[in-house]
Amino acid sequence: MKRPLMGSLEILFLLVLVTTIPSAAVAQTYTVTDLGVLGGTESAAYGINNAGQICGFSSVSGSTNIHAFIYSGGKLTDLGTLGGEYSLGLGINDTGQITGYSTLADGSYRAFVYSNGTMTNIGTLGANYSSGYAINHAGQVAGSSITSTNMWHAFLYTNNSMTDLGTLGGNVAGWTTEATGINTSGTAVGYSYLANGNFHGFLYAKGKMTDLGTLGGSYSQAYGINDAGQITGTAYLKGNTGAHAFLYSNGKMTDLGSLGGAYGTGYAINSSGVVVGQAEVRSSSPYIVYHAFIYEGGKMKDLNRLIPRGSGWLLTQATGINDSGQIVGIGTIKGNQHGFLLTPQ
Numbered sequence: 001m002k003r004p005l006m007g008s009l010e011i012l013f014l015l016v017l018v019t020t021i022p023s024a025a026v027a028q029t030y031t032v033t034d035l036g037v038l039g040g041t042e043s044a045a046y047g048i049n050n051a052g053q054i055c056g057f058s059s060v061s062g063s064t065n066i067h068a069f070i071y072s073g074g075k076l077t078d079l080g081t082l083g084g085e086y087s088l089g090l091g092i093n094d095t096g097q098i099t100g101y102s103t104l105a106d107g108s109y110r111a112f113v114y115s116n117g118t119m120t121n122i123g124t125l126g127a128n129y130s131s132g133y134a135i136n137h138a139g140q141v142a143g144s145s146i147t148s149t150n151m152w153h154a155f156l157y158t159n160n161s162m163t164d165l166g167t168l169g170g171n172v173a174g175w176t177t178e179a180t181g182i183n184t185s186g187t188a189v190g191y192s193y194l195a196n197g198n199f200h201g202f203l204y205a206k207g208k209m210t211d212l213g214t215l216g217g218s219y220s221q222a223y224g225i226n227d228a229g230q231i232t233g234t235a236y237l238k239g240n241t242g243a244h245a246f247l248y249s250n251g252k253m254t255d256l257g258s259l260g261g262a263y264g265t266g267y268a269i270n271s272s273g274v275v276v277g278q279a280e281v282r283s284s285s286p287y288i289v290y291h292a293f294i295y296e297g298g299k300m301k302d303l304n305r306l307i308p309r310g311s312g313w314l315l316t317q318a319t320g321i322n323d324s325g326q327i328v329g330i331g332t333i334k335g336n337q338h339g340f341l342l343t344p345q
Contacts (some may be wrong), residue, residue, distance in 0.1 A: 029306045030342040032313055034333060035071050045328035045339030047092040047134075047268075048320040054328050055089035055098045056339045059330075063196035068100050068114070071341075078182050079114050082121050089114070091134040097133030099141045108273045111157070122157050125164050126127035132157070133180040134188075142188040156189050156204070161239035165204050168211055172199075177203065181231075182225045189222035189231050201233050201248075210271055213234065214246055215255050219243070224268040231264030232256075232275045237245075245277050245295065246287070256295045263288060266295070268320045273335075276318035276327055292318035292329050303327070303342065 035054065037043045039061025042145045048180025054071035060078065068079040070090035081087040091099045102121075110121045111132035115165040122141065124130040126148030132141045141157035145163065146208025152299035154165040154177035167176040170193025179190035186276040188204040194211075201212040201222030214220040217236025225231045229247040237255075242262030247254045247269070259262055269275045275295040281302070292303040292315035303315045329341040 006279045011285035011305045013263055018321055029345055030303070030327070031345060032307050032311055033338040033341040033343065035328075035341060037338065038069060040338045043069075043076075043339045044319075044330045044337065045341070046088075046319045047098075048326055048328045049092050049094045049320045050340070051094060051096070051325065052322070052324075053092060053096050054320075054339070054341060055100070056091040056328070057088040057100075058291055062252055068098065068102070070098060070114075072096070079170070082110055082143060083111060084109070087112070087119070090132065093135045093137045093139070095137065095139075097099070097135055097139055099135040099143070101131040101143075111141065113139065113157075115139075119250065122160075123152055125155055125162060126342070127148065129255075130155070130162075132181045133190075135180045136182045136184050136186065138186070138187050139214050140270065141183040142256060144178040144190075146174075148167065150174055151176050154188070154192070154204070156182070156186065156188055157344075158186070166177060168200060168202060168209060169195040170199070172197055177202070178207075180253070182220065183225045183229070185226045187225060187229065189225045189233070191221040193201055202212070203229075215244060215246060215253060217241075217243070220246070220253075221265075223266065223277075226269045226271050227274070228271065228273070230269055230273050232277070234263075234333060236278075237277075240269065244278065244325055245293075245300075247273070247275060247295070248294070249273070257300045259291055259293060259300060260267055260332075261288070263290075264293070264300075267318065270321045270325070271323045272296075274321060274325065276329070278317040278320045289293070290316050291328075292316060292331070294318065294321075294327065307342065313340065315342075318342075 038058040040059025043058035043241040045056040068087040082102040087102035111130040127144040127146035130145035134144040177192040216238030220235035222233035245266035264279030266277040
């Protein structure tokens, strides 16, 4: 069973929704840096470390191919591939190691670790496909892979070995679990299907997978975890009328609110418990329109209101934040989708 090259967790940068930023935007608390492209027209940023290095992916010159990159010292560097046409950089640690996934020459794809200029295939749980989503400072990787029984399972990669994290008991058409975040202690988070067909966010520590529950609805997903064990993600509300970003701490899931719409997701959390992600905004568009947000001090704020007026940017998704408060994500500028870096003023 072949998983689509870009699934829901990767958030395609090929579809761009544009809305108008309210003229009331006033505060200018971040500068915006365009990360640029690898010769193509589109890019996306997914992770940032405490040194300010950024990983992501970009279209490349002269083709529709997509390559992973590292942004360091004001420069984008193409990480190449494992022999195929595509690679995506999805997580970076403080030593500059990057994980993600890349196609091989046969069109299948593998999770990789990029370190010291070399991209290394880290294998699978038994079949032809795997993806790395997050990497901690020890080089442990959280991700998902097809097993020898044709099921997608979450994995933890440690010391050149990939461990199957199991499930919360469910399986929907071969989909079971994905691990999308990891902290320094090797605690992983993600989501798993339950026996009833719903899926919930989980925490995996010391060989045990714990169900994080929801905000009253049927579904949840966890995406980011910090070293204090605080977790962010998205969870459905009672009646499944919407899904909000959450902060899970000390066994309790807290609703982070909204930007006026019904849906939101927290993608990353730093050591201070500051969360970034995307949330739906009110719009006349027939589509759901998202803006990037930051949640701190008990309040969710639209990041488009915290950048210089007239910058030309529409920030649609915030995907990473470091301990200095620098934020990366995806936005549109001059009609193209580019990765961005926000730096506190």
